[in-house]
Amino acid sequence: xxxxxxxxxxxxxxxxxxxxxxxxxxxxxxxxxxxxxxxxxxxxxxxxxxxxxxxxxxxxxxxxxxxxxxxxxxxxxxxxxxxxxxxxxxxxxxxxxxxxxxxxxxxxxxxxxxxxxxxxxxxxxxxxxxxxxxxxxxxxxxxxxxxxxxxxxxxxxxxxxxxxxxxxxxxxxxxxxxxxxxxxxxxxxxxxxxxxxxxxxxxxxxxxxxxxxxxxxxxxxxxxxxxxxxxx
Amino acid sequence: xxxxxxxxxxxxxxxxxxxxxxxxxxxxxxxxxxxxxxxxxxxxxxxxxxxxxxxxxxxxxxxxxxxxxxxxxxxxxxxxxxxxxxxxxxxxxxxxxxxxxxxxxxxxxxxxxxxxxx
Numbered sequence: 001x002x003x004x005x006x007x008x009x010x011x012x013x014x015x016x017x018x019x020x021x022x023x024x025x026x027x028x029x030x031x032x033x034x035x036x037x038x039x040x041x042x043x044x045x046x047x048x049x050x051x052x053x054x055x056x057x058x059x060x061x062x063x064x065x066x067x068x069x070x071x072x073x074x075x076x077x078x079x080x081x082x083x084x085x086x087x088x089x090x091x092x093x094x095x096x097x098x099x100x101x102x103x104x105x106x107x108x109x110x111x112x113x114x115x116x117x118x119x120x121x122x123x124x125x126x127x128x129x130x131x132x133x134x135x136x137x138x139x140x141x142x143x144x145x146x147x148x149x150x151x152x153x154x155x156x157x158x159x160x161x162x163x164x165x166x167x168x169x170x171x172x173x174x175x176x177x178x179x180x181x182x183x184x185x186x187x188x189x190x191x192x193x194x195x196x197x198x199x200x201x202x203x204x205x206x207x208x209x210x211x212x213x214x215x216x217x218x219x220x221x222x223x224x225x226x227x228x229x230x231x232x
Numbered sequence: 233x234x235x236x237x238x239x240x241x242x243x244x245x246x247x248x249x250x251x252x253x254x255x256x257x258x259x260x261x262x263x264x265x266x267x268x269x270x271x272x273x274x275x276x277x278x279x280x281x282x283x284x285x286x287x288x289x290x291x292x293x294x295x296x297x298x299x300x301x302x303x304x305x306x307x308x309x310x311x312x313x314x315x316x317x318x319x320x321x322x323x324x325x326x327x328x329x330x331x332x333x334x335x336x337x338x339x340x341x342x343x344x345x346x347x348x349x350x
Contacts, residue, residue: 026296027340028303030264037261176306185302205260212253 008190016200019193028182033201035177039095040167043102044160051107051159052152055114056145065115072108080105080166084173098170098178105166106159113155117148153218160214164206268339275336279346284329291315291347292332294322296340311335315347323347 007015023029058065083104084097091097125143134142171180179198186194273281283290294308299320308314308322311331315323325347327335336344 022298025340026298026301026304027264027338028301030260031303034261034264037257208253208256212249212256216247216249 008192011193011196015193016196019191020197020200023182023194023197029197029201032177032179032182032198033205035175035181036167036171036179037205039098039171039175039178040102040160040163042095043099043163043167044106046099047103047106047159047163048110048156050103051110051155052114055111055152056118056140056148058111058115059118059144059148060140069115072111075104076108076112080162081169084170087170088174093174093176095175097174098167101166101170101174102163106163109159109162110152110155113151113158114148117151118144120151121147149224150218150222153214153221157210157214157218160209161206164202168202264339265337268337271339272333272336275341275344276332277343277345280332280344283346284332288329289326290329290332291323291325292327292335293345293347294324294335294341295343295345296320296322297342 011019020029054068058068080101083101087097087100091100121144125147126139129139129143167178168180168183171178172184175181179202183195183198186192186198276284280290280292296304297320300308300317300322304322305314308324311324311334312327313325315325317323332344335341
């Protein structure tokens, strides 16, 4: 059957599957997937811890919020990709630069969602705990943080999506392994099939992570700590 | 009754999905390595196995099912001195015994053979 478009422009699904099988057989596929997942994992953990801690502190202390919020709002407006040249200048090509770019994409989403979550807890719950003899720690541990969890999970879910995108861009420029690197490297050889393998893999991993991990955790959190009493 | 069943099923999916996701991620991250380590012995020629216990450095021929590409070259260069490529075979000189064991844990390597000492 005659081709409508050349293979290096848009390969047939069968050719993409063959390329997929080839990179699995030669070991490069799993090496790149692992490199990307490890980087994303490190960036996600670092951003989540810092974002939640700072978000809670900002929610508890108005002074800290007033000081950090304008700066964080400004930085949040900048695209993660804009930081790539500076990240390479500061940290060189490698894992630190990639982690920084991922951190930049996830951190602010987690921070602001945590802040909104803490601030959205009705004051009446705090007062109820204090009236019953609880101290400040009880309010934080049993009211504010659980009350903010649904927002935190929304931030984590969005952050994971943005972090995944930032990772691919960062790997294209500042790394020598990973799915982003695999896609970018394939262009030298006009391997559109490999580029599509990378794109489909990224989509599938993201879809699986979101649908199997983040959505159930978010639903569970909303059901447990949010405004609904039962899963509908 | 039916509503309860739907709620119970939905709740069950909330539990098994993260477990399944963790399993899939673990397979993606560790699967190839674990499989490679479990089958490492089958990739080493008997004389390589014997030499590992007696020699600190070995000269080996790494036989692949495909011509090595950039990814493989970088990996081999990081392990030791490459002596050249002949078709789908990579020759490596003065490779430490531990690194030969590490090499054998890669599922994409078909066979590791001992090079005659010159």
